[in-house]
Amino acid sequence: MITTLRSSELKFGCIKEVDGNSITVKADYLERELDGQTLFAEVGAYINCGGIHGNTICTVTKVQIIEVEKTIKTDKGLDIVSDEKKIVTLSLVGCAIDGKFHRGVKKLPTINCEVFFLTSDQVNKLIGIDLTEDKEHFCVTEEDDDNQTYLNLDKLMGRHTAILGTTGSGKSCTVASIIQSILNSYECPRILFFDIHNEYPAAFGFNSKSPSDFYQQKTNSISWNNFSLPYWFLDLEEFLGVYSLDRGSNQRAILKDHITSLKLKQATKNALKDIRISVDTPIFFDINILIKNIKTERDEQNDKGKPIKTATEQKTYTGIILKLESIFTDTRFSFLHKDILGETTIDEYFKVILGLGQDEKYLNILDLSGLPAEVRAVCVGVISRLCFDFKYWDLDPEDIPLNLVLEEAHTYIPEDSDAKFNICKERIERIAKEGRKYGLGLTVVTQRPSNVSTTVLSQCGTYIALRLTNDIDQNKIKRLLPDTLAGQVDFLPSLRDGEAFVTGDAINLPRKVQFKVPNPMPNSNDIKYHKSWKIGKSSDYSLLALISSWQKQDKSK
Known part of the structure; x- marks a missing residue:
């Protein structure tokens, strides 16, 4: 195991220019290999600028090769030949003191200071993860991934998180992957999921094609047919x-x-x-x-x-x-009145939506796909407010820390001031500002961050940004991130499916992360047009059954 941040095998160049937050490196190599692991000078990679000033941790923001011509002396006289200069631009992130990462730097690196690649093990050591003792962190990457990444659960769930990505970027899979990792790592989490399109039950065992007893035993999936919100x-x-x-x-x-x-x-x-x-x-x-x-x-x-x-x-x-x-x-609006005969009490209701009954459930998915669009915002706001009151009156906030997952958040906590969204926005914004102290966190999921309440997004401590191609959405992320990281947003359009730039409280060192593929998958895959348009409708297709479900507002079949 490497015990130094300045391994000679990982040295690849030296500093030639220091300009405020930007550092220019003349690279001798653009890749180095150590113990079978190859490290590249790629955007987002972590670098240590080590010298007499100490260890300065930077991230790569630009890599370029510049062709130059130079004159050399030969037996036949002077000759002009082409040469290549490898230039790597770095952005300051922080420094390492006694082997631990700290934001900000006391001294800038000096000219001709040597620079070194950092392995994923070195990065994890820098941010203080000791897997033998540390129970706060959990892994979100595949076991064979060279870039193993761990997130701090306390800060991810307690200080609010935003998961942002355009449609098709792997947002639903990333959400499912994170929650599956939590269920795998912790015995008794408590998550309430607002599922707008009925995508997520399939990712937690409620799918006959890919069942999972482990997840299903921990999950309560409340279908639209059984959903109620007593008036x-x-x-x-x-x-x-x-x-x-x-x-x-x-x-x-x-x-x-x-x-x-x-x-x-x-x-x-x-x-x-x-x-x-x-x-x-x-x-x-x-x-x-x-x-x-x-x-x-x-x-x-x-x-x-x-x-x-x-x-x-x-x-x-x-x-x-x-x-x-x-x-x-x-x-x-039958969901408002279906419990009249039973006169459901508030404690009976919490046993259902928070899984607090005798047979405890730790992930509770509310299928809101059947809600009328005009009342969905109010319903999300009401349930969120009930959860806030539930935690507010809990004398010990650590008894049942709770996280609310707000899928498709732009549809009910938008940036605009339309009166029909006011109730929901006020409730969610209050949780964003005050929920942390009562053990109530938010996970805000959206494909249009520019359309989501800035008050809510600005209170998020962790940002998981997947592929974002819209410049308005990118600019909003830039405004939310520290100045030293705003430049990282430029590579968001080129991220792969399921790959994200993660920064904030839950991860000390911002980095690109390829989240593990969820198993089972959520019901959010792209439709295979080529297959359907080649073979036609299935043998058991029934137009009458479709119309019946439409008329009954029943998607259970």
């Missing part, structure tokens, strides 16, 4: 948003009074003592009784048989009733 868990703002009621009118005050009254009666019925009941308390109330009480109040008459409410007031009450009845009878 009585909504706070007043959320209730108004879901039922399309006017937040700024008398409708708000009317509903507040009636809902509070019904919750007080329910608390008395259930003999709940020493609790403070408000309109936001997550206690059951019957929406049918709510509608009935509002109708009664609207139609109330005085002793002379005349209406007590004015025509304008009656119109306000009628508006509430019509909207409540409209949503109540709309089959697209």
Whole structure:
């Protein structure tokens, strides 16, 4: 094992120019071999500039060969020949002190200082990973990968993470790979996954073609048909948003009074003592009784048989009733009302969505693919807020640290200020700013970082950037990264599928990482047009079955 950061076998050149954060190296070699491992002067590789000033850790940002002409003396006289100069440009990352990596440098390297390649073992040693004792780090690369990479779980999950990549860059596979690695490395994680396209159950054993008992035993996949979000868990703002009621009118005050009254009666019925009941308390109330009480109040008459409410007031009450009845009878919103008969309590609900029942589940996937687009944002916001309240009132945040995976985040926490996204944005942004101290982290997954709330992305401590071809998305990543790393974004368009530039709290040394291929795979592969358009539809294809699923809003078959 190499014990020095200046191995003579890995020396490849010396420094010829130092210009602030940029260092120019004249290279004698562009590749070196040690113990059967070949190291290249490639963009993203790690280099040690070692001299009397100490060890300065840099990363390669540019490699070029410059052809020059020089005059040499021969037996026949002077002759002009071509020669090549190998030039490697480095960017400062930090320094090594007593064998440990530190950000920033005290002294810049000097001219003619020697430069050395760093192996993956040297890099892991620099960032302080001792696999015999360290339980914070877990491996995210293949076992035979020359560039073994470990991420710090505490910082990855606790300080928020952004996984960014254009469609087709391997984003879904990377997310599945990271979660599979966590499930393989830790016995009792706690992850709640918002699955917008029903892609991920297949990656955790819920696929007859590639089953996995290990992952399936740890995973609770809640299909759209079984998904519910009881309306009585909504706070007043959320209730108004879901039922399309006017937040700024008398409708708000009317509903507040009636809902509070019904919750007080329910608390008395259930003999709940020493609790403070408000309109936001997550206690059951019957929406049918709510509608009935509002109708009664609207139609109330005085002793002379005349209406007590004015025509304008009656119109306000009628508006509430019509909207409540409209949503109540709309089959697209059946997930709000399916638990009425059971009067599901908040503790029963958490046992389901967080896997806290007798048979514990550590990865809980919520299939939200059947949610109406116009209410999806509110539902994600409501469940996130419930999880925040769950952790906020936990006296010991380390009891059940929780991470929320926000797949396709741009569809419900966008950068724009459209009112229909406000509830979700406010809830998620609060978690981004305050969740860490309560043991609640976010993993934000998106193909359009430029369209995601800057407040949320700027609070992320770790960035996993896969291939990004859009210059607007690239520029947003540059603004989020430190100045010393902004140049690394330039190679994002050339990354391979499943390869990412990883930087931030979870990895001390920013680097390119080829994540291990998930097994099983998520249901996100490209469609094989060439196959389908060659052989036609399958023998068991049924248009009637498709239409039936569409009409029933049921994708289980």
